[in-house]
Amino acid sequence: APIALRVNPDVDPKTHAKISTGQKETKFGIGMEHAFAVYKRAATLSHIDVQGVSVHIGSQLTLLDPYREAYKRVRDFVEVLRDEAGITLRVIDLGGGLGIVYNAETPPTAQAYGAMVKEIFAGMDVTFLFEPGRSIVAKAGVLVSKVVYVKHGESRTHVIIDAGLTELIRPAMYEAYHAIEPVAQTDAPQQKVDIVGPVCETGDIFAKDREIALPAEDDLLVLRDAGAYGMVMASTYNARPLIAEVMVKGSQHRLIRPRQNVADLIATQKIPDWS
Secondary structure (H helix, E strand, O other): OEEEEEEEOOOOOOOOHHHEOOOOOOOOOEEHHHHHHHHHHHHOOOOOEEEEEEOOOEOOEOOOHHHHHHHHHHHHHHHHHHHHHOOOOOEEEEEEOEOOOOOOOOOOOHHHHHHHHHHHOOOOOOEEEEEOHHHHHHHHOOEEEEEEEEEEOOOOEEEEEOOOOOOOOHHHHHOOOOOEEEOOOOOOOEEEEEEEOOOOOOOOEEEEEEEEEOOOOOOEEEEOOOOOOOHHHOOOHHHOOOOOEEEEEOOEEEEEEOOOOHHHHHOOOOOOOOO
16 A cells, blocks of 8 residues: 655744644644654555655745745655665655635745745655645625624624625634625725625624625625635534535526535434334
């Protein structure tokens, strides 16, 4: 079996704690101090073909310095394996994590990232693998939701929409920012509101104190940059069927995932004969 082992370089990626994966206190990878012995052991196994090494330090990175530090440690490790253990790796998987602009971030460009990789690994005769998922798909997807009710409370105005953390969990899980705009142009006055979902969780919030043209019931809002960690993290919590997915190309659109209904939701449940 061809294998690559994931190493943990113990580098702070300077991103949200819940998407940091390259520090020694996280559950990911083999610590660099133990990896050498693990590779030596793997190389003695007749049914194992040691081909590569993998590293991934986190997601939504907006700085090159953490990458640079981690990749230098990986380069040094690969060279030590070659020189001291006679193990020549042929593949280096550098993971992903390159951030995008959700609000006011200033992530490095793909070109700057590529130049950094080329600088660090110059002269190494290996195949490089990259996993740039978010930076490719995040801006390709949006979530469209309908306003259910505008609730004018004593201290805050809540715009309740029919999407919730079941459809886009990033704000609840990561305190993530998503731009929110009305689908149709409106002359309604701008107002600071909380935009929330209908799920029975206090954390079902998309935006707090967000200034937006005050929508009315049945207005449509679009939540931007939902193509990454949107549908793939959706759930049926509160018995909420999964929403539909539509692909758009120019003026064409196609339904690529039908909307679930409650019958679909419970179809796989089996009642035991003793109940």
